[in-house]
Amino acid sequence: MSIVRAEISISLDGFGAGPNQSPEEPLGERGEDLHDWVVATESWRRQNGKEGGTTGPDSEMAERMHDGVGAFVMGRGMFGGGPGPWDESWTGWWGDDPPYHAAVFVLTHHPREPVEMQGGTTFHFVTDGVDAAIEQASAAAGDADILVAGGPSAINQVLAAGLLDELRLHIVPILLGDGERLLKDVGDPELEPVEVVGTPGATHVRYRVAR
Amino acid sequence: MSIVRAEISISLDGFGAGPNQSPEEPLGERGEDLHDWVVATESWRRQNGKEGGTTGPDSEMAERMHDGVGAFVMGRGMFGGGPGPWDESWTGWWGDDPPYHAAVFVLTHHPREPVEMQGGTTFHFVTDGVDAAIEQASAAAGDADILVAGGPSAINQVLAAGLLDELRLHIVPILLGDGERLLKDVGDPELEPVEVVGTPGATHVRYRVAR
Numbered sequence: 079m080s081i082v083r084a085e086i087s088i089s090l091d092g093f094g095a096g097p098n099q100s101p102e103e104p105l106g107e108r109g110e111d112l113h114d115w116v117v118a119t120e121s122w123r124r125q126n127g128k129e130g131g132t133t134g135p136d137s138e139m140a141e142r143m144h145d146g147v148g149a150f151v152m153g154r155g156m157f158g159g160g161p162g163p164w165d166e167s168w169t170g171w172w173g174d175d176p177p178y179h180a181a182v183f184v185l186t187h188h189p190r191e192p193v194e195m196q197g198g199t200t201f202h203f204v205t206d207g208v209d210a211a212i213e214q215a216s217a218a219a220g221d222a223d224i225l226v227a228g229g230p231s232a233i234n235q236v237l238a239a240g241l242l243d244e245l246r247l248h249i250v251p252i253l254l255g256d257g258e259r260l261l262k263d264v265g266d267p268e269l270e271p272v273e274v275v276g277t278p279g280a281t282h283v284r285y286r287v288a289r
Numbered sequence: 290m291s292i293v294r295a296e297i298s299i300s301l302d303g304f305g306a307g308p309n310q311s312p313e314e315p316l317g318e319r320g321e322d323l324h325d326w327v328v329a330t331e332s333w334r335r336q337n338g339k340e341g342g343t344t345g346p347d348s349e350m351a352e353r354m355h356d357g358v359g360a361f362v363m364g365r366g367m368f369g370g371g372p373g374p375w376d377e378s379w380t381g382w383w384g385d386d387p388p389y390h391a392a393v394f395v396l397t398h399h400p401r402e403p404v405e406m407q408g409g410t411t412f413h414f415v416t417d418g419v420d421a422a423i424e425q426a427s428a429a430a431g432d433a434d435i436l437v438a439g440g441p442s443a444i445n446q447v448l449a450a451g452l453l454d455e456l457r458l459h460i461v462p463i464l465l466g467d468g469e470r471l472l473k474d475v476g477d478p479e480l481e482p483v484e485v486v487g488t489p490g491a492t493h494v495r496y497r498v499a500r
Contacts (some may be wrong), residue, residue: 084473090472090480091472092302092303202389249460249494251480251481251482251496252480253472253475253476253477253478253480255474256475260304261301261302261464263465263466264464266464266466267464269301269462269463269464270462271462271487271488271489271492272488273487274485274486274487274492275485276482276484276485276494277482278481278482281482281485281492281494283460283487283492285462
């Protein structure tokens with residue numbers, strides 16, 4: 079059965095991005111450190127066309143991230159956009175062959191035609207809110223899952239709207255002190271931890287969300 | 290070797306107490322829910338003079354809480370005090386025979402003579418800051434550990450002062466939305482997860498703190 083999943087790395091003090099996000103530091107100050115555990119893995123490196131890397135539980139977590147996913151939803155910032163209208167020459171942070179290989183629905187206030195990339199990734203721009211984005215992603219995903227890939231604000235919106243079935247958190251043992259907070263203004267969802275795996279790099283917890 | 294430990298249950302959104310703390314609700318709105326996982330256990334119930342309860346990993350966590358502890362440090366609120374001077378007839382939330390059975394050093398701005406309770410617990414009131422409290426607790430504990438038992442603010446102070454060796458978190462799958470935040474304004478300590486145990490009631494993570 080198709081479910082809506084979200085997956086994100088957060089600091090132990092609850093931030094999914096550090097303070098002062100900018101084009102130079104899209105994840106904010108020290109925000110990149112949230113991904114140290116994953117970019118070191120064999121699985122992530124292979125998915126991104128690189129060799130080497132660590133094997134073990136972190137690599138298995140990275141392997142499962144896109145497993146069974148038929149469509150993605152992400153915030154404007156994760157695609158690579160600022161607050162204004164689109165510069166149509168800009169196709170995001172993810173290079174010519176983004177690691178999604180499926181339809182990606184980008185939450186934005188500014189309309190834009192779909193952008194088709196190499197490797198099966200097409201970015202669609204959704205201006206009528208998170209419900210519409212999930213609905214369109216659901217149609218694209220068919221029997222496969224939908225992954226809300228970030229950032230924190232996009233995941234918060236989906237959770238607050240009661241549209242999330244599963245939240246996969248990677249709790250990284252760093253403190254960012256400030257930034258974009260996950261689980262803020264999301265109401266009172268019922269969360270049930272169904273899987274916990276600890277490594278030096280992160281505490282991986284999978285929560286089922288009652289809806 | 291004697292170390293300084295801290296142990297606390299927090300919500301998944303990072304609060305160690307809910308909003309609107311009051312004499313009726315010392316842990317704030319829904320703050321008591323943070324302790325559902327522990328008060329259900331056989332170990333906690335036995336330590337508090339009750340029968341029954343659940344066995345398993347949660348009970349083992351509860352069993353270890355006071356293991357090897359020679360002295361405690363806690364905030365004024367956890368002892369049971371408001372912001373003003375002491376009402377000397379008031380001996381705290383913990384009854385005639387508190388579950389500490391050792392010296393307890395209470396952080397406060399208001400001096401007070403020590404209060405000796407049944408079962409070996411004596412509350413000492415420390416008005417000259419967290420360094421002094423840890424120093425006095427260290428002298429009392431000898432070769433045993435010091436446990437900073439809460440609340441969030443007391444633990445934050447000890448962590449910010451660079452005096453903590455180990456942080457044991459019980460991350461409870463509830464969202465409090467507001468309240469007293471753990472890990473706020475504590476600087477940038479180096480944390481290393483050394484043990485992770487997951488149960489339906491909490492994700493138990495033990496962090497070593499570099500100092």
